[in-house]
Amino acid sequence: MENYSAILIHPEIEGGRCAGEIYFNANGVFFTATQKQYSIAFNYLEIKAGGAGNRFIFFTQKGNSEISIYTADRSVLRNQELCSYPQLLPEIKKSSRRARSLYITLAIVAATILLLFSSLFLFKDNIIESAAKKIPPKWEHKIGDKLFSALSLNYVLVKGDSLHKEVMAVAKAWFDEIEKEGFDIEVYFVKDATINAFALPGGKVIIQTGLVENAKSWEEVLGVLSHEIAHVSRRHHIRSLLNNVGIYALVSVMFGDISAIIATVGSVGGNLATLANSRAFEYEADETGWNYLVQSEINPNGMITFFETLESQTKTKLDSTVSNTLDLSFLSTHPDTQDRINKLKEKKVRLQSNLLIYQIILLLLKNHSLIMSKL
Ligand SMILES: [Zn+2]
Numbered sequence: 001m002e003n004y005s006a007i008l009i010h011p012e013i014e015g016g017r018c019a020g021e022i023y024f025n026a027n028g029v030f031f032t033a034t035q036k037q038y039s040i041a042f043n044y045l046e047i048k049a050g051g052a053g054n055r056f057i058f059f060t061q062k063g064n065s066e067i068s069i070y071t072a073d074r075s076v077l078r079n080q081e082l083c084s085y086p087q088l089l090p091e092i093k094k095s096s097r098r099a100r101s102l103y104i105t106l107a108i109v110a111a112t113i114l115l116l117f118s119s120l121f122l123f124k125d126n127i128i129e130s131a132a133k134k135i136p137p138k139w140e141h142k143i144g145d146k147l148f149s150a151l152s153l154n155y156v157l158v159k160g161d162s163l164h165k166e167v168m169a170v171a172k173a174w175f176d177e178i179e180k181e182g183f184d185i186e187v188y189f190v191k192d193a194t195i196n197a198f199a200l201p202g203g204k205v206i207i208q209t210g211l212v213e214n215a216k217s218w219e220e221v222l223g224v225l226s227h228e229i230a231h232v233s234r235r236h237h238i239r240s241l242l243n244n245v246g247i248y249a250l251v252s253v254m255f256g257d258i259s260a261i262i263a264t265v266g267s268v269g270g271n272l273a274t275l276a277n278s279r280a281f282e283y284e285a286d287e288t289g290w291n292y293l294v295q296s297e298i299n300p301n302g303m304i305t306f307f308e309t310l311e312s313q314t315k316t317k318l319d320s321t322v323s324n325t326l327d328l329s330f331l332s333t334h335p336d337t338q339d340r341i342n343k344l345k346e347k348k349v350r351l352q353s354n355l356l357i358y359q360i361i362l363l364l365l366k367n368h369s370l371i372m373s374k375l
Contacts, residue, residue: 001023001024001025001081002023002024002079003021003022003023004021004022004023004071004073004075004076004079005019005020005021005071005072005073006019006020006021006022006031006069006070006071006073007019007020007069007070007071008020008031008033008036008038008067008068008069009066009067009068009069009070010036010038010066010067011066011067012036013035013036014035018033018035018036019033020032020033020034020035020036021033022059022069022071022076024079024080024081024082025081026081026084027041027042028040028041028042028043028045029042029045029059029069029082031069038067038069040059040060040061040069042085042087042088044061044062044063045059045060045061045062045088046059046060046061046062046091047059047077047088047091047092047095048060048091048095048098049094049095049096049098049099050070051070053102053105053106054098054099054101054102055072055099055102056070056071056072057070057071057073057074057076057077057095057099058070074096074099077092077095077096077099120247120251124243125280127250127254128239128242128243128250129235129239130254131242131250131253131254132235132238132239132242133235134253134254134256134258135235135238135253135258135261136182137181137182137183137202137203137235138182138202139258140201140202140235140237140238141183141184141201141202141203142202143200143201143202143237144200144201144202144203144204145202145204147200147201148200148204151200151206155190155191155192155206156190156191156192157188157189157190157191158188158189158190158191158209161189163189163212164187164189166218167187167221167222167225168187170218170222170296170298171187171222171225171296173296174292174295174296175229178203178229178232178233179203181233183202183203183232183233184202184203184204185203185205185229185232186203186204186205187205187207187225188204188205188206188207189206189207189208189209189212190206190207190208190209191208191209192208192209192210193208193209193210193213194208194210195208195210195211195214195310196208196210196211197211197224197225197228198228199228199229199231199232199237200237201232201237201238202232203229203232205225205228205229205232207221207224207225207228211224214309215302215306215309216305216306216309217302217305218302219293219298219299219300219301219302219303219305220302220303220305220306220309221302222293222298222302223289223293223300223302223303223304223306224303224306226288226289226290226292226293226298226303227285227286227289227303228285228289229289229292230284230285230286230287230288230289230292231281231285233288234281234284234285234288236281236284236285239281240278240281241261242261243278245260245261248260249261282340283340283343286303286340286343286344287343287347289303290303290344290347294351300344300347300348300351301348303344304341304344304345304348307337307340307341307344308341310337311337311338311341
């Protein structure tokens, strides 16, 4: 004989209810507790699943709804004595079904929550990207300005120079296009012998004269510049930040509430510029930068040759350069420079084959019109 923990609701008990146990025999269900004993014969027994989410199985006597016994132990529905009473089987089945529906509901809720969380992780990058779009570039620009004034104290800017004019001559149209999105691209050259360049949030790009001196051509400088500008236009600063805030803040941004982000920036402060760009961001900046150059009809090969120059420098020199500068520096140690060169070379091959196809089409069209004119 099996016992199950149960509660008896009875008007004669002090407080209206008491805890005890139930068991079954061939005649019916018996409730026992020190305060009270109670039984219902199978002939008069009614069984129902009830309570929040049908968590409990209720036993009542027909025509007496004031008194009931209930248990949270649903295995009671499989009790041998209870199930051997044929008239009760339809009610047992119905109660089991209702009790099962709770499990199904719980399973659905759990699966939904799991799905929601896994999709948050799976699509985190996409979520971050669209969250970044909700934050106005002007806001990033303000942070960039603050950082710039702090940096200016340590930097000697090259003013009224030909370097700037030369860059603007080729890149003006390209900058104008990016500025339509709300950025404010400004290029500064600073006197520093180390090979470095970096972008600040919002659009200020700093190129050190060491980089210009070590570049073999203008295309190489523009290659670095396009990479840095891609960090700005692809919102890498804010995306790095969003990557470091919790899911709650991220979801809030998605719903247009950027207060949590503002609070985070308040605590992160100037460190926004020192959040390291991820490997993925570096590749993305290379790829976007490359596309900017192609669109502006600037030879993108400069990007490759500049990387090759860097790669040929001794490792020690590169490392020491990196450690002295901001993490957002062009010379980020990750990913590996050779990997970046290889990826860019793949793009070069694709570009060359596209150009070849384009030339062939032009040639065919020309011949075609020659043939047509002869006809
Ligand atoms: Zn970079």
